[in-house]
Amino acid sequence: MERLLGAYISVPFCRAKCSYCNFASGVLGMGASGDGASGAGASEPGRMERYVERVCAEIGSARERAAELRAELPGRVDTVYFGGGTPSLLGAEQMRRLFAALRGEFEVSADAEITIECAPGQMGDETFEELLRLGMNRVSFGVQSFVDAEARAVGRMHTRAMCLAEIARMRAAGVEEINVDLIVGLPRQTAASWRESVDVGIECGVPHVSVYMLEVDEDSRLGREMLAHGTRYGAESVASEDETAERYAAACEWLEASGVMQYEISNFARKGHESRHNVKYWRREPYVGFGLDAHSMLRCGEGAVRWGNTSDLEKYLAGREQGTVTPASQDRSPGTPTGNREQDELRLFAVDPEVERIGLERGFEEAMFLGLRMNEGIDLEALRAEFGAELMGGAVAALSDVEEAGLVEREGSWLRLTARGRMVSNEVFSRLLVEATV
Ligand code: SF4
Structure with a gap:
């Protein structure tokens, strides 16, 4: 049976930093127009442009990279996922170039699922219209909370009204496949406010909801505050593990009672609306990630190979997203000295963009756990x-x-x-x- 490829494109730019996050994303100042694309472009045109250029170049070298790893790269793509960061901040022209690069290298199926992650209120009209022309048919909104005070407390820039208006905007344009992300355990969240967020998620009728437990990076503002017992970002009001677990379990029940069925630990959908792209990860189907900190998995014979790009934006922009893997060093585990100085230096560098060979035993473990x-x-x-x-x-x-x-x-x-x-x-x-x- 022909294996089809999932393509992931990472866009590591955000308009503001969420208090719990320390992802290596660039923070972009915005223009007064509120149009994500033009504002972002005006504040940091060089870096964003260079980034798009680098991703296009990386897409263009995908075949070479797969051959170097002796991996099977399917020629046909049936899911495309723009994640981040906030991909909806890219301009129309930048999106056009990324899609052209992708379609230049791969055959993108006519019925491909094409998802864009979007912060509510941060997709300019021009970008939106271009994305519709380019085939976007699924949008994933980083809502996190429909309770305005909670969203504001972690640095999200939207209100419930904006989220609902965005959902209506997508539907009016014919985009029915909509996901909302919600986070359980946010600072200032109570059992009642969590119920309110989940209820709004259900009532707005979107076919897909993701529920994530709050993960606080210890180097984020909230993480540092939690360690120091401060109060500015609401560290004192972060729910305990037990409370978070109870709220998660309650959400599973509420969503299922309304027909939004759990199909994965964090994901719920009405029947037939599951994320085709994300399902590939759990079924170990091949995918290639392009851009900062993007990860890939391709089959090779009975095994597979996984690798991750660097999470250092400057390194990525300089074209050093991946370690060079020569046939002699391919099957060594990362960090094993090769006895060759150049190789060992690459190996040290490869600690970040790591290449991992997956044999039968490891493949079996992955198949079980995923x-x-x-x-x-x-x-x-x-x-x-x-x-x-x-x-x-x-x-x-x-x-x-x-x-x-x-x-x-x-x-x-x-x-x-x-x-x-x-x-x-x-x-x-x-x-x-x-x-x-x-
Ligand atoms: S939108 Fe996502 S990547 Fe950007 S700051 Fe917030 S959590 Fe981090």
């Missing part, structure tokens, strides 16, 4: 056929322990996390990993 993130779970028979009875045998013994603890359940040859297992998924995965490899 597959178990999805509610449908994993088909043990299919795994046995793909990875062999020996690896499967070790795993089955490890599984019985978590099964007895009520964290996973079986139905025929399918195995899935229970609702309780999803609450502590990391613990389940590490227990499986430790026991399966003992």
